[in-house]
Amino acid sequence: MKVLDRLNLIDKIGRELQSRMSFPDVTAYLRAFGVDTDKPTSGINSKWVYVKELLAEESAEKVLQIADEIGIPHTYAITPAKQAVESSFWEPLHFRLFLSHLSSFKKTAAALQRALRSFGISTFVAHVDIEPAKEWQDEIEAGLFSMDALAAILMPGFKESNWTDQEIGVAVGRNTLIIPIIKGLDPYGFIGKYQGLTVDGKTVSQVAKGVFGILVSSPKTRARMLSCLLDTTLQSTQTEEVLRKLDHLTNIKNLPIPYLERLREGAATSGVFAEDALLSKLNGLLTSRGLQEVALPKTADYLEEDDIPF
Numbered sequence: 001m002k003v004l005d006r007l008n009l010i011d012k013i014g015r016e017l018q019s020r021m022s023f024p025d026v027t028a029y030l031r032a033f034g035v036d037t038d039k040p041t042s043g044i045n046s047k048w049v050y051v052k053e054l055l056a057e058e059s060a061e062k063v064l065q066i067a068d069e070i071g072i073p074h075t076y077a078i079t080p081a082k083q084a085v086e087s088s089f090w091e092p093l094h095f096r097l098f099l100s101h102l103s104s105f106k107k108t109a110a111a112l113q114r115a116l117r118s119f120g121i122s123t124f125v126a127h128v129d130i131e132p133a134k135e136w137q138d139e140i141e142a143g144l145f146s147m148d149a150l151a152a153i154l155m156p157g158f159k160e161s162n163w164t165d166q167e168i169g170v171a172v173g174r175n176t177l178i179i180p181i182i183k184g185l186d187p188y189g190f191i192g193k194y195q196g197l198t199v200d201g202k203t204v205s206q207v208a209k210g211v212f213g214i215l216v217s218s219p220k221t222r223a224r225m226l227s228c229l230l231d232t233t234l235q236s237t238q239t240e241e242v243l244r245k246l247d248h249l250t251n252i253k254n255l256p257i258p259y260l261e262r263l264r265e266g267a268a269t270s271g272v273f274a275e276d277a278l279l280s281k282l283n284g285l286l287t288s289r290g291l292q293e294v295a296l297p298k299t300a301d302y303l304e305e306d307d308i309p310f
Contacts, residue, residue, distance in 0.1 A: 028169030
């Protein structure tokens with residue numbers, strides 16, 4: 001890359017971040033790319049100048065990565081040093097929620113992870129305030145760049161953690177939905193504009209329900225969340241799990257008819273809905289929205305083994 005082209009690209013990055021973010025959010029975003037935001041700058045009260053000064057000595061590769069991330073066109077192609085690989089911890093067909101939290105809260109975070117699963121949500125519980133191995137950093141990066149949304153448990157000490165700061169920065173840069181879970185610390189900076197969830201006096205299951213409610217109502221995540229809940233309902237083989245998911249679907253306000261029709265078609269070929277309790281629950285949901293019931297034929301599945309035609 002020519003020097004002049006690099007400077008022009010840094011200038012565009014500065015102007016773009018200036019229009020999108022506050023000073024703290026710009027800092028958090030650049031930190032997520034490994035930019036040293038602690039180095040001295042001129043102190044001029046301009047986000048544009050601030051970005052240009054911080055990126056002045058960064059590699060061309062890093063500048064191009066940032067430009068790509070925020071959608072600034074250029075004519076250069078690069079092979080990133082790190083690519084966000086498909087993460088092994090995401091469960092198939094589930095909504096992908098990255099949970100940013102302090103390591104001191106990891107037990108409750110793990111309990112929330114388990115509670116969210118009944119909604120069709122696979123949660124990556126990020127461990128912070130530790131010095132992870134290089135492989136752990138790669139896993140965190142993979143999760144951040146493949147997540148559908150991020151939930152941040154805001155509690156005293158959260159702002160001071162470099163790890164949580166960087167995780168928020170990636171979410172901001174990717175324009176990913178951020179859910180502030182308020183536990184003693186109010187939303188701040190760029191995340192202050194997002195709908196927060198206050199958890200005082202609530203159980204883990206109530207918090208999980210609140211998170212799901214935000215995901216299913218936000219324009220950024222509604223379609224993806226509905227599809228994941230539907231897919232995980234149809235692929236489940238556990239009666240209790242399907243009953244819980246049908247409860248969640250029943251409680252969704254204004255659930256679009258196409259999703260119900262898709263559920264009806266999938267249930268007609270799913271063996272789990274042969275259970276009377278599940279079929280009754282499903283048909284109750286369908287008829288409440290004016291749709292025809294699912295009538296499962298009596299097939300060989302219902303016959304004694306000795307009576308099944310060969």
